[in-house]
Amino acid sequence: MFAVDNNSMNYKLNNGEYKKLAEIVYNCAGIDLGDNKKELVHARLSKILRKRKISGFQEYISMLRTDKTGDELVLLLDAISTNVTHFFREKEHFNFLIENICPHKCSGNFHFWSAGCSSGEEPYTIAITLREYLMKSASSIPHILATDLSTKVLGKAIAGIYPMKAVENLDISLVKKYFLKGSGSSAGSIKIKKEIAKMVTFERLNLIEPLPFRQEFDVIFCRNVMIYFDNETRQKIVNGFYNALKPEGYLIIGHSESLNGIKHMFKYIKPTIYRKP
Numbered sequence: 522m523f524a525v526d527n528n529s530m531n532y533k534l535n536n537g538e539y540k541k542l543a544e545i546v547y548n549c550a551g552i553d554l555g556d557n558k559k560e561l562v563h564a565r566l567s568k569i570l571r572k573r574k575i576s577g578f579q580e581y582i583s584m585l586r587t588d589k590t591g592d593e594l595v596l597l598l599d600a601i602s603t604n605v606t607h608f609f610r611e612k613e614h615f616n617f618l619i620e621n622i623c624p625h626k627c628s629g630n631f632h633f634w635s636a637g638c639s640s641g642e643e644p645y646t647i648a649i650t651l652r653e654y655l656m657k658s659a660s661s662i663p664h665i666l667a668t669d670l671s672t673k674v675l676g677k678a679i680a681g682i683y684p685m686k687a688v689e690n691l692d693i694s695l696v697k698k699y700f701l702k703g704s705g706s707s708a709g710s711i712k713i714k715k716e717i718a719k720m721v722t723f724e725r726l727n728l729i730e731p732l733p734f735r736q737e738f739d740v741i742f743c744r745n746v747m748i749y750f751d752n753e754t755r756q757k758i759v760n761g762f763y764n765a766l767k768p769e770g771y772l773i774i775g776h777s778e779s780l781n782g783i784k785h786m787f788k789y790i791k792p793t794i795y796r797k798p
């Protein structure tokens with residue numbers, strides 16, 4: 522017998538409340554929930570309401586609107602955002618990096634940005650790829666800035682600890698070289714090694730706010746993030762990426778994404794890969 526999980530049924534979310542929540546999420550994070558995410562929002566936010574003993578969605582919306590610290594919003598966005606990721610996701614991008622980008626310029630002055638890095642698998646994959654390419658011979662190693670909106674995933678990324686399952690499809694030699702196997706109370710986990718962790722800096726950054734960079738990056742990875750935005754928000758973010766890239770820098774987006782419908786000056790290299798002239 523399995524118990525029916527009817528916890529989220531304790532709270533009713535009416536259409537008006539859903540609209541207000543969707544508006545708050547859109548204004549704060551650019552995430553377009555549309556009309557069909559009501560059940561998901563209901564399920565995810567009911568957990569917060571229950572944990573915090575909040576009487577209902579009306580009270581929760583007032584708390585969000587009156588909170589001056591911004592902490593409530595952070596919790597809301599942590600609960601709403603979709604953080605699915607894995608090591609070497611969309612592997613062709615890392616092959617492209619080795620075959621087409623690294624041979625031309627790959628040194629300590631080379632700067633990467635993983636925008637929407639989730640729990641760190643993407644920036645750590647970039648770091649492992651670069652390490653493998655440069656081996657120990659490099660006197661200076663490139664740096665990767667990794668940013669996300671969600672403090673929850675950034676905490677995981679900084680810890681760099683993952684279940685063993687996260688590396689089960691990776692080449693065993695890479696796992697041995699770049700991860701530490703947990704034992705005792707950490708059995709079943711692996712931890713990214715320091716030599717990789719120190720190549721990456723994690724920061725919280727909301728992509729819909731004006732970017733604090735100008736011509737700083739050689740490569741920007743922003744994969745599987747812009748799918749959550751509408752065209753207007755995408756347009757602003759792509760403009761920001763263009764300005765943040767050095768001339769001849771690359772923008773790499775997710776395989777289900779494209780810059781169709783966006784006005785931009787990037788040169789199209791191949792699907793999902795663009796270059797600033």
Ligand SMILES: C[S@@+](CC[C@H](N)C(=O)[O-])C[C@H]1O[C@@H](n2cnc3c(N)ncnc32)[C@H](O)[C@@H]1O
Nearest residue numbers: 550602604605606637639670671727728744745
């Ligand atoms: C599906 S994950 C993608 C992770 C990784 N780039 C990949 O492709 O595997 C999307 C990430 O975008 C982040 N995100 C959503 N809206 C954001 C915003 N306005 N600013 C920054 N990050 C955002 C989410 O928190 C989430 O971690």
